[in-house]
Structures are given as structure tokens and as C-alpha cells.
Amino acid sequence: MHELRPWLKLIFQRRGRLIVGALLLLVTLLSGLSLLALSGWFLTETALVGLLLAAGSQAYINLYVPGGGIRFFAVSRTVARYLERVYNHNTVLQLLTDIRVALFDRMASAGQRERGGKTGAQWLSRLTADVDALDTIYLRVIAPAGLAVMVSLILVLAAWLLFSGTLAVGVLAICALALYLATRRVFTQTRPLSARLSDQQEALRGDVIEHLEGYAELTAAGRTGKHAGWLMRQARSVSRTQARVDSQAGWHQAVSTLLVNLAVVVALWSGAELFHQGQLSGPVLVLLPIALLGLIEVYAMLPDAFAKLGGTISAARRLNEQVTPGSKLGNRTPAEPHLINGNALIMRDLSVGYTGQAAILSHYSLTVAEGERLGIVGASGAGKSTLADTIAGILAPKDGLISALPCAYLTQKTVVFEDTVRANLLLGNPKATDAELWRVLELVELASRFTDETDRLDTWLGSAGNRLSGGEARRLVLARVLLNDAALVILDEPFTGVDSETRKRIAPQINRWLEGRAVICLGHGPEALLPSGHTVHLY
Amino acid sequence: MSEPAQVDVRQWLSGLARNSQRWARLTVLAGALTGLATILQMVLLAWLVHQIIIEGQSAAGLTSSFIALIVALLFRAAGQGMQSHFAARCSEQVRRDARRQLHRHWGDAGPVTLADASAGSLAREWLDHVEALHGYFARFLPQMFLAAIIPVVILALVFWLDWLAGIFLLLSAPLIPLFMALVGIGAEKVNQQHFEVISRLSGQFLDKIRGLTTLQLFGQTRSASDALHRRSDQYRRITMKTLKVAFLSSAVLEFFASVAIAVIAIYVGFGLLGYISYGPSADLTLFSGLLILLLAPEFFQPLRTLSQHYHDRATALGASAEILARLNQPTGANTSKPKHPQATPDNRISLSNVSLHYGTGKPILRNLNLSVLQGQSVALTGPSGGGKSSLLHLIAGFITPTQGFVSVFGNPPGQLAFGWLGQRGFWIQGSWADNLRLTCPEASDIAIESALRRVGLGSMLESRAQGIHSQIAEDGQGLSGGQARRLSLARIFVADYDLILLDEPTAGLDATSEIVVLEALHKLAESGKTLVFSTHHNALLALADRTLIVNNGEVRDA
Structure with a gap:
């Protein structure tokens, strides 16, 4: 009882x-x-x-x-x-x-x-x-x-x-x-x-x-x-x-x-x-x-x-x-900028993986400077998302050191809430003005999708966003992450479901928008990433 | 899916009821026994009171009547127990039939059509919606009969005791259908509202839970919780407005039942005092008066019980509408299966004059003639949407051609077991061995282990203590897409099929899995199996003995 x-x-x-x-x-x-x-x-x-x-x-x-x-x-x-x-x-x-x-x-x-x-x-x-x-x-x-x-x-x-x-x-x-x-x-x-x-x-x-x-x-x-x-x-x-x-x-x-x-x-x-x-x-x-x-x-x-x-x-x-408490999100306090000397992310000898399971990556070291663009490419099951989860602090590292600036994280899963477009976007930055919302929608080429709707930003997105196509939903959640002004941005497969024409048009725009912020972009191949300074391969 | 008409839903339900009348009849019988025993109990109670108070008998002198009363009580208890016992079994057959119908529909629809609906919602129909029929068959339907039987018996008895009191009850009898309607409308509304609100609340709640990680990442859980609270409260206020009206209808029933008791009590009281100079009231005794009073609530009780079970009906109707909508969905299979010319074994897959189109749309395949020899490896290539998958589905027997015949080694397609590798691998919660025995129950442990090694899953087995008998998802983590596809491939290895059909076997695979799949197909081709696969992959095209280009409804050799 x-x-x-x-x-x-x-x-x-x-x-x-x-x-x-x-x-x-x-x-x-x-x-x-x-x-x-x-x-x-x-x-x-x-x-x-x-x-x-x-x-x-x-x-x-x-x-x-x-x-x-x-x-x-x-x-x-x-x-x-x-x-x-x-x-x-x-x-x-x-x-x-x-x-x-x-x-x-x-x-x-x-x-x-x-x-x-x-x-x-x-x-x-x-x-x-x-x-x-x-x-x-x-x-x-x-x-x-x-x-x-x-x-x-x-x-x-x-x-x-x-x-x-x-x-x-x-x-x-x-x-x-x-x-x-x-x-x-x-x-x-x-x-x-x-x-x-x-x-x-x-x-x-x-x-x-x-x-x-x-x-x-x-x-x-x-x-x-x-x-x-x-x-x-x-x-x-x-x-x-x-x-x-x-x-x-x-x-x-x-x-x-x-x-x-x-x-x-x-x-x-x-x-x-x-x-x-x-x-x-x-x-x-x-x-x-x-x-x-x-x-x-x-x-x-x-x-x-x-x-x-x-x-x-x-x-x-x-x-x-x-x-009952699981692995607590944000139990790792974000690093103070001066502590990691102009870097956005430092990983030393890091092992990542789920509890009770062998590490997917071990002894992994990586440094990302502020404003740097890093691409991480790997096959499915190579541990990309696990690594991204660890950087974002959702998953505790099994071993090793990690410090990172506060980050905005686009998860591999597209999560659209049963709510208005505005409410969905404001999650990324509750203080954003309507003009800012329209600008970021413009950036991912979704603005015209909602200017035609009678309710515009108040357009209701049905259960799990099913009024949007897969690509549209992806771009919407991408816009949400872009609204957030964290100094480190992690994008896991940012363009899933987005057709290649659109991707080619919006990727450079997004790159410009994120200028000055460190971006880690993960994907199954180089074409799925933003233009990156250098690319790491995971096997 | 379009909503079926209410009439069809009711017809479907009564069709199901026809097959399972035994338990329902027993339930009604037991319920009637309970009702009669209750009436007898009231008769004896009133008689005993009369004997004690009016005739001045002592309790000891009435022992036999007391014993008779206890016997009536035992009958009532037995009837009541049996009623629920039988009711519990009432819908077993119904549920089985409904599930069989769904299975048959799934079978007719075939894997291709079935994949249009989510497995989750299909499973919900099969499990929860069918389960929702129980209350209707076990509680509502028997109670309908009892609500018709027991009041009539009571009415007859009351008439015999005092026709004027009988008329009081009878006057409320024409109102009974009215009550029924009122209660029905009310209960239906309450139900509908309640379920709507619950499903909306659940929807809101689930939506937030589903996106909990996202909310946490943006630090927005507090505001989401406030929104959840606000919106729930809003729903509650709206619902309560309608409920206030809806509850009125059951209050009316309650009111009439109470008033009937009050009126009878006062009429009988005045009659006993001799204040009423007309009608049968002069003959009233404490026995007959008290009995009429005791029976009055029992007269309304079956109806009140029925109104309590009304939500069972509403739930069942809602669930049936969804099941029926599924059953009415076109299966894609042509209802009149073409007669197969002859079933003489031969050594080829042949398609003769095969055409395929869905509805009135553009034909997918046009007047196709094709023959593939046993042991050949055939690659199907061509632009996406050109009909490659449809051709594979035809050979698999997952769909039937609009015109023409398909024959696989002299048999209709799908008759002989074959290997199928879809674009998504498939695994079940269970051990590795369970997974392979799913399609090949007689496989030995050794065969299973070697099949798994052949698809490069050996290293995963080695890390587990129990080898092939260890659970796949032991660590709470499943298989990746590539690994699942390799597992499906292992099923093909272990079963030794003559024909193997593969739909884009390498699409979207990681490098390791791709190599494994290529090698495996090579081995299968070498061992003389017939392989038909759709692909764009060059390495795979190289593996084929024959390459067919499928485009615009036509198939030609490359």
C-alpha cells in the first residue's frame, strides 16, 4: 500500500x-x-x-x-x-x-x-x-x-x-x-x-x-x-x-x-x-x-x-x-568561460555510453574553440548521438573530464509540441520578439509557410506537429535552437527529412547566423552537416 | 478511415452477440433468479412483520418462516454470485471473434497495406478496443433484459395486492422509456464529455512528457507545467458546464423513484387509516402495504443499474466504430482472386500479362511478361516510384495483380515460404534464438549461432554470458537499424529458402553492415538460391546475373 x-x-x-x-x-x-x-x-x-x-x-x-x-x-x-x-x-x-x-x-x-x-x-x-x-x-x-x-x-x-x-x-x-x-x-x-x-x-x-x-x-x-x-x-x-x-x-x-x-x-x-x-x-x-x-x-x-x-x-x-531520480539533466554546472580559456568545449579521456553497457566511445579527447566549426561524421551506431547527449549534459560521462559552455542542442529526434508556432519557437528563447521569430523562420525558409496561414504565428500545430511535413518540422525545431543565444550549438543531423535543394539554400544562411559561436554538427556524412572548419570521423 | 454509420456499428455488435448467447442467457437467468429471490425476500419480510406486529406472534413461533427467509436470501446471494460469474465469461467468445476478424483483415490487407497504419494503433484496436466490448456484453445487454423482466413481475404482484398502488407504478411505467431516453442522452453526454476531457488532458500531458528532454534543454519545464495546469483547468470549467445539465437527466430518474416511494407510503398509510373511501384500499393490511413499499425501490433498481452501465454501451460503440472502420477499409487485395491456371511445379517465376493499378490511378505496371529462372539473381533498378517495390510485392504475394497471373515455381505467390528482407529490419523482445525461431521454429542452436556469425553479429553474442539465449535488449538498448537488418538476414540463412526477395537491401546502411549484407547475398547467390532484389547500389548490380530496369510501368533488360 x-x-x-x-x-x-x-x-x-x-x-x-x-x-x-x-x-x-x-x-x-x-x-x-x-x-x-x-x-x-x-x-x-x-x-x-x-x-x-x-x-x-x-x-x-x-x-x-x-x-x-x-x-x-x-x-x-x-x-x-x-x-x-x-x-x-x-x-x-x-x-x-x-x-x-x-x-x-x-x-x-x-x-x-x-x-x-x-x-x-x-x-x-x-x-x-x-x-x-x-x-x-x-x-x-x-x-x-x-x-x-x-x-x-x-x-x-x-x-x-x-x-x-x-x-x-x-x-x-x-x-x-x-x-x-x-x-x-x-x-x-x-x-x-x-x-x-x-x-x-x-x-x-x-x-x-x-x-x-x-x-x-x-x-x-x-x-x-x-x-x-x-x-x-x-x-x-x-x-x-x-x-x-x-x-x-x-x-x-x-x-x-x-x-x-x-x-x-x-x-x-x-x-x-x-x-x-x-x-x-x-x-x-x-x-x-x-x-x-x-x-x-x-x-x-x-x-x-x-x-x-x-x-x-x-x-x-x-x-x-x-x-525516482535518474541521471539528472544539468547536474554538470556549465563551465565559466574563463575556466576553459577561450574554448567552448574541452573533453579529456572521455568515455561515453549508457549505464550498464560497454562504452561506445572511450578515451576520447577533443577541444572546440569558441567560434569554431566542428563536424562529426560517423555511421549509425558509431555513438554520435550518445556523444552529443554527453556534451549537452543529458548523459553523464562514464569516465573522463568534460567541461562545456552552456549550449543549445538540436536533438536527433524532432520534437514539436501540440501548441502554436509561437509557443514552439519561444521555448528556444522566451524573450524573443515577433520580428525575431519571423527572421529566424525566414532563415529556415518557413516564413512563407505561416504568412499564408490566417493565424500566422498563432497557427496551431496538431498532435506531435502532424500538420507539418517531416522536413518542415525539422526546420521548425532547427529555428527554435537558432533562437537560443548559447555560445555553443550542437546540431545532431540538422537536416533529416529536409530535401537537398532546401538544405543547400539554408545551410549557408544558418552558418552566417551562427557566426562567432562554436558549432558542433553531427551527421552520417559530410553533406548532412553545415560547412565545417574540420571534420572528425567516428567509427 | 471514415466513421461507419451507427446502424452498421449496432449491426456488427448484434452479429457478434449472436455467436455467444450461452453465457449471456445464463447471466440473464441468474439475474432473474436474483430478482425473484429478492421479491420473495420482500414478501417474507412483510409477512413476518405483519405476523409479529398485527397478529402478535412470537419470533419462536415463526421459526419456519424465518428459515424460509434465509433460504430466499441464500438463493439471492447464489443468483447474484452466478450472475457476475457468468457475466465475466459473457464476452470471451465475442472478443475472440472480433480479434479473429481483425486477424483476417490483416491477412487480407497484407504487409504492404498494413504498413500504412501505425503498429501502435493497430495493436490498440486489437487489444484495447476489443477489450472495451466486454462491459457492453457482460453488463449492459443482460441488464437490458433484466430491466424489462423484473419490473413487470413486480408490477403484476403489486396489482394483485392493490390495483390503485399498481396504477401509481404503472403511471410511471410509460415514463420508463422516457427515463431510458433521458438517462441515455444524459449518460452518453457525460461519457463523451468525460472521455473527451480525459483524452485531451492525456494528450497535453503526453505531449509535454514526450518533449520533456527538449523542455529541460531549454530550461522551460516550469512554464510547461504552468501551461499544463492552466489548460487542464480550462477544460475542466468547460466540461462542468455541460455536465451540470447532463446530470439533470439522471436526477429526474432519481426524483421519480423517490416520489414513487413517497406517494405509495402516503397512499398506503392513509388507506390503512381508512381515510380513503374508494378503491381497494379498504383491503390493505400491514403485509400488503409494507410489501408494496418494499417493492417500490426494487421496481426502479434495474433501471438505475442500467443507467450505471450506460457508459459501457457508449464505450463499446465508440470502440466498435473504430474497429469496424478498420474492417471496412479496402484491403488492396482484389476480392475475386484470379483462379490460378495450374499448379504444376516448374523451375521459374513467371508473370504473364500482369497489370497493376491502385484505384483509378495511373497503372504501376502494364501488361508485364517476365520469367526468372530458378537460381538466377535478378536486380531490379530504375527511378524511385517506377514500380520496383510493387513488382517485388507481387512476387511475394503481398499484393495481387489487377490483371494477369503470377506464378512462383508453379505455385501461386506466397504459397511456398520464402525469405524477405525489407527496408527495415525487425526484431522482437526476447533472446537471439527466439528471434530466429520466430520464422524457423525447428532451427537448432548450432544453426542459429552460425547464421548469426555469418551476418557479423558474432561479436555481439560473445559479449553476452548466455550466447544465443541471452536477451537482445538485455541492457535496455536495442539494435541499430543496420544490426536489425543483419538479424533479418540471419533468419534467411537459418531457414534455407529457395527464393529470397530483398527490397533495397543496402539502402541507408552503415559501412560494416553494407559489407556484411553484400557478402551474404553473394553466398546465397552462389549456393543456387533465386534472388530478386531492388537496388541502386553498384556492387549489388554487379552481383546480379540479370538486371531489369523498371520504369513507367514497363520492365526491360538492361
Whole structure:
């Protein structure tokens, strides 16, 4: 359970809202319960008085109080339910924001995590699912469980006051057992299953994606049918596990309902005895069993939610792993200019590579003077991007010394945010004026692309920039880096996806723009670089 | 992909339902049992109360009735448990069928058409969208039946007890379809809004996470976090406006259920007092009055449950629309597969009068006649977009010609297993051995190791403790593009195919990988395999026995 602690802490920051929401829920539940109980009381009272009247005796009945009460509860149940739904939905949406923002902040400060090559999209989809699992924990688990305890205690108290202490203890024991079955026991029974379920599902997702990526090879080898059959068997095993979880929750709910119903029977039995002994009036005898019947609805929400809790906890655990500090970005303080004597970058005996893996480059030494142009050329897998990441400070060197001026870094991956052109560019330099933005767009030959748009700089770039072609997106992120005025600029494959005509036109312009700043340009061949003073080859 | 019509989606869903009625029927049966046991419970409860209070019986004297009540409760619990047990199994067959349909569609579409969609979204359809059908079949559909059965039984019973009270309930009965519609519209709206907001929020969040490194590099994480917060809040405020209205519809149902209880309580109370001088109320007893009261909430309960499950329906409809859109997508394969003239083994790949065009576009290949002898190495060259890849895909059987026949050693293309090396190498999470056994399950460890060495991956194996049984991505790092292509090549070596098709086998490769691929192709050609590859690479052209220029829908020898 400790996995949930940081998230519960976050949720409970909205204590005021949670309490108001819970109170509204309580009013709803109690109104429903009271409506039925009071009606039952009223009927019994009228039946008894009716008999007396029929027998010709004098009898008096106050119709206004119970009648008014019944009408009141009918309305309060409806109103409270409506208010509760609106209010709690609002709370859930706020929690949703809180959780996402908090997670983002934590991931941002935890630094970069090294992830295996092909898991990017999968990792993101899993992250989304995990966050979604946390969103509902208040409304599905915490509030209903808390209220179930509260309503049960109120009824036990009623049993004690109206009936007898013995009955109160009995009802307490039965309710406690029913509550235990509906919550804790469902949780412990399904936890291993739920945990396995989410692992199975993720494994299967990976396998389906691989099936599709390798579809041509599998088809050629005549293996698609066999492989698909294997996937189907896995899917079947997933749905079997799911069915077991559902079925467990269902049986627990059934038994907990049975127990509450038995509490009704016990209350009726003991009420009958008390009534027989003249210690209890008829209408009051009816009151408690009917109120207890209402408890069924209160408990019914619990087993399903607690069956999912196992999955929620796994989700929380995975999210916690995401926010444990990784290699921290910028944990290397940028060198003071005077410390490296007019150089932009000094590397001595540097080894680079990912943790837990052999170094891709070792004992590498390099010096880049201020204002110098350096090209680094190498085949794929030669370690260009790893080296660039190390220079930019995303990746800690395995060994050796590195000091560099603050730098602007164009990563190999093109990252366009779902936002306006302006917002995307301003990331590079938040203080840039519109004129500067247009100038840099002009430089990468994108200005005309947006002058034609009605929103110009406020043109919305759809999800992951999909309104731009690959080459346009590349030039946009290039423009973003160019806006930044760092003295060291690292460009990893600056022209990916940019056609050679455009490249030939814009490369010299960019070169001029960057005059006086040190530029390290990496690419698979000399033609992919800016005009460089000298070029280093990596093998 | 175009959205299919709602009607088609519903039709598709009911088609799926037809094949898996067993569990659904059992679920409804168990639900009905639960409902009947609940009614019986209420009858016994009301009767016991009447006996105790009006007839003055002692609890001990009513033991048998108490036992009957407990038996009814046991039945109710058993029914409830079984209902969820059966419901859990309800959609198993449905999901299996839907997945089979998707597999069939993938097979018909073939690797070429399939590659137009991202593997991620195809996998999401196969996995998550199909999974989303569960709630509809397990919860919503059975509850629909129960919402029709149980209220009718209760109504009949109430009529028998007191027809005037029955009329109160009945009066609300014509309102039930209205409720249904109201709840439906409301729930649908809530759902839609909720999901929209969640997906937007997720989108915003994912977008920022995806670009986290970039944000960090520019030192902009703080402002991104503020933007995330601001935008989320904005969405929330907009959503709440619509939700306030949407929740009203379920409040109406709640209101009617409450009012029905209140009205019945007051009517029965006045009847018992003898204040009502007409109708059947003179016959009311505590038993019948209390029973009517206890049944009133049960009358509305199935409907309220249904409204809780309404989101299952909306989710399933949304998911089905996407699945159906995929299934309706043209597969590119000509639906009427041309009959193959004869399947007599011969020693050549032949294309006779083959034409290929997509839709009404310009033909890719025109009236092509070509024959390649077994053991030949054929290079296809020509400008990009000239039809080289299409020709390879035809021989592979990944696409079918618009006209004419393709025959591979006397068989229809794709009938015999062959080696395929695409422009992107392919590897799965797993060991090296798993990767090779994917296409060649019977390969021995020795064959696998030697195949990997032949493609120059030996050094990678040596650095691992478990050799070919070690995980490829052991260190969290995968294979580079070149290494992945070499791995695919190793699959071809280990399987010993007669025909090997390669699409630009050296394009975009680093120098080491290029040498390895060239040497490997040389060896394959020498060992008498039939090789057909598209290329611009001079070294590869030199390796070919025959070079064909594919351009403008025509193929000619160079």
C-alpha cells in the first residue's frame, strides 16, 4: 500500500473539497435510507392506529410530521444526489489535473531516464493508463469505503439506542464481516491476479506490435497464422484472468449482501422478541430492518473498486519508478568561460555510453574553440548521438573530464509540441520578439509557410506537429535552437527529412547566423552537416 | 478511415452477440433468479412483520418462516454470485471473434497495406478496443433484459395486492422509456464529455512528457507545467458546464423513484387509516402495504443499474466504430482472386500479362511478361516510384495483380515460404534464438549461432554470458537499424529458402553492415538460391546475373 502514499498525500491536499463531497454523499445515502425507514415506520403506525380506529377506539395519529419527513427525504435524496454528482465530478477533474501536473513536475526534476530503443510509444501509452488508474481512486475507493463505515456505525448506534446492546454488537459484528469481505478480502484475493493481468496485457501489447512490425517477414515465412494463434491464446489467458477477477468480486459482493440481509433477519428476530416483551413499539421494530436493507446499496459499490485496487497499486508503483531520480539533466554546472580559456568545449579521456553497457566511445579527447566549426561524421551506431547527449549534459560521462559552455542542442529526434508556432519557437528563447521569430523562420525558409496561414504565428500545430511535413518540422525545431543565444550549438543531423535543394539554400544562411559561436554538427556524412572548419570521423 | 454509420456499428455488435448467447442467457437467468429471490425476500419480510406486529406472534413461533427467509436470501446471494460469474465469461467468445476478424483483415490487407497504419494503433484496436466490448456484453445487454423482466413481475404482484398502488407504478411505467431516453442522452453526454476531457488532458500531458528532454534543454519545464495546469483547468470549467445539465437527466430518474416511494407510503398509510373511501384500499393490511413499499425501490433498481452501465454501451460503440472502420477499409487485395491456371511445379517465376493499378490511378505496371529462372539473381533498378517495390510485392504475394497471373515455381505467390528482407529490419523482445525461431521454429542452436556469425553479429553474442539465449535488449538498448537488418538476414540463412526477395537491401546502411549484407547475398547467390532484389547500389548490380530496369510501368533488360 505504501506505493499509494505519495498520491494519497496529493489527493488529500484538497481536503476541504473531499470532505464536502463526502458529506454530500453521506446526505444522499442517509436520505435514501431514511426515506424507506420512515415510510416503513409510518405504515406500521397507520396500520396499528387503523386497527384501533376500526375497532372503534379513540386513537390519535400525527400525520404531518412523518408525511412531511417523507416528502423532505424524497426531495433531499434527489437534490443531494445531483449536487453530489456535480461536486464530486468537479473534484475528480481537479484531482486529474493535480496528478498530471505533479507527475510532470516530478519527472521533470527527476531527470532523464534511459529507456530501451523501441519502447517509446508503448511506454507513453502505459504511462497514460497508469495515470488514469489513479484518477478514480478517491471517488471509487476512498469515499465509498469511508462512508460505508460511517453509515454502518450510525445504524449500529441506532440498534443500540432503539433495540438492545446485544443486537448492536451482533449487527456490528455482521457489518464488520460484510465490510471486510467487500473490501480487504476482495483486495487480497485479487491483488496477485490484477498485478499479473496488467503485466500480461503489456506483454501482449508488445507481442502484437512485434507481430505487426514483422508482418512481412512472418508472411514470407508462412508463419502469420501460427503467430496469430499464439497471440489469440495469450489474449484468451488475459481474459480468463480478467474473468477470475470479476467473478471473485461478484461472489464477494454476493456474500457481503447476504450478510447484510442476515443482519436484517437478526434485527427482525430480536425486534420481535423485544416487541413481544413490550419493550419495543411496532413502528420502531420496522424502522431498523428497513434501514439495514438500505445498507446493501452502500456496500455494493465496494467489491468492484477493491478488485481494481491491485491494478491501481501496480500503476502507482510504476509511476513512482518514473519519478525516482535518474541521471539528472544539468547536474554538470556549465563551465565559466574563463575556466576553459577561450574554448567552448574541452573533453579529456572521455568515455561515453549508457549505464550498464560497454562504452561506445572511450578515451576520447577533443577541444572546440569558441567560434569554431566542428563536424562529426560517423555511421549509425558509431555513438554520435550518445556523444552529443554527453556534451549537452543529458548523459553523464562514464569516465573522463568534460567541461562545456552552456549550449543549445538540436536533438536527433524532432520534437514539436501540440501548441502554436509561437509557443514552439519561444521555448528556444522566451524573450524573443515577433520580428525575431519571423527572421529566424525566414532563415529556415518557413516564413512563407505561416504568412499564408490566417493565424500566422498563432497557427496551431496538431498532435506531435502532424500538420507539418517531416522536413518542415525539422526546420521548425532547427529555428527554435537558432533562437537560443548559447555560445555553443550542437546540431545532431540538422537536416533529416529536409530535401537537398532546401538544405543547400539554408545551410549557408544558418552558418552566417551562427557566426562567432562554436558549432558542433553531427551527421552520417559530410553533406548532412553545415560547412565545417574540420571534420572528425567516428567509427 | 471514415466513421461507419451507427446502424452498421449496432449491426456488427448484434452479429457478434449472436455467436455467444450461452453465457449471456445464463447471466440473464441468474439475474432473474436474483430478482425473484429478492421479491420473495420482500414478501417474507412483510409477512413476518405483519405476523409479529398485527397478529402478535412470537419470533419462536415463526421459526419456519424465518428459515424460509434465509433460504430466499441464500438463493439471492447464489443468483447474484452466478450472475457476475457468468457475466465475466459473457464476452470471451465475442472478443475472440472480433480479434479473429481483425486477424483476417490483416491477412487480407497484407504487409504492404498494413504498413500504412501505425503498429501502435493497430495493436490498440486489437487489444484495447476489443477489450472495451466486454462491459457492453457482460453488463449492459443482460441488464437490458433484466430491466424489462423484473419490473413487470413486480408490477403484476403489486396489482394483485392493490390495483390503485399498481396504477401509481404503472403511471410511471410509460415514463420508463422516457427515463431510458433521458438517462441515455444524459449518460452518453457525460461519457463523451468525460472521455473527451480525459483524452485531451492525456494528450497535453503526453505531449509535454514526450518533449520533456527538449523542455529541460531549454530550461522551460516550469512554464510547461504552468501551461499544463492552466489548460487542464480550462477544460475542466468547460466540461462542468455541460455536465451540470447532463446530470439533470439522471436526477429526474432519481426524483421519480423517490416520489414513487413517497406517494405509495402516503397512499398506503392513509388507506390503512381508512381515510380513503374508494378503491381497494379498504383491503390493505400491514403485509400488503409494507410489501408494496418494499417493492417500490426494487421496481426502479434495474433501471438505475442500467443507467450505471450506460457508459459501457457508449464505450463499446465508440470502440466498435473504430474497429469496424478498420474492417471496412479496402484491403488492396482484389476480392475475386484470379483462379490460378495450374499448379504444376516448374523451375521459374513467371508473370504473364500482369497489370497493376491502385484505384483509378495511373497503372504501376502494364501488361508485364517476365520469367526468372530458378537460381538466377535478378536486380531490379530504375527511378524511385517506377514500380520496383510493387513488382517485388507481387512476387511475394503481398499484393495481387489487377490483371494477369503470377506464378512462383508453379505455385501461386506466397504459397511456398520464402525469405524477405525489407527496408527495415525487425526484431522482437526476447533472446537471439527466439528471434530466429520466430520464422524457423525447428532451427537448432548450432544453426542459429552460425547464421548469426555469418551476418557479423558474432561479436555481439560473445559479449553476452548466455550466447544465443541471452536477451537482445538485455541492457535496455536495442539494435541499430543496420544490426536489425543483419538479424533479418540471419533468419534467411537459418531457414534455407529457395527464393529470397530483398527490397533495397543496402539502402541507408552503415559501412560494416553494407559489407556484411553484400557478402551474404553473394553466398546465397552462389549456393543456387533465386534472388530478386531492388537496388541502386553498384556492387549489388554487379552481383546480379540479370538486371531489369523498371520504369513507367514497363520492365526491360538492361
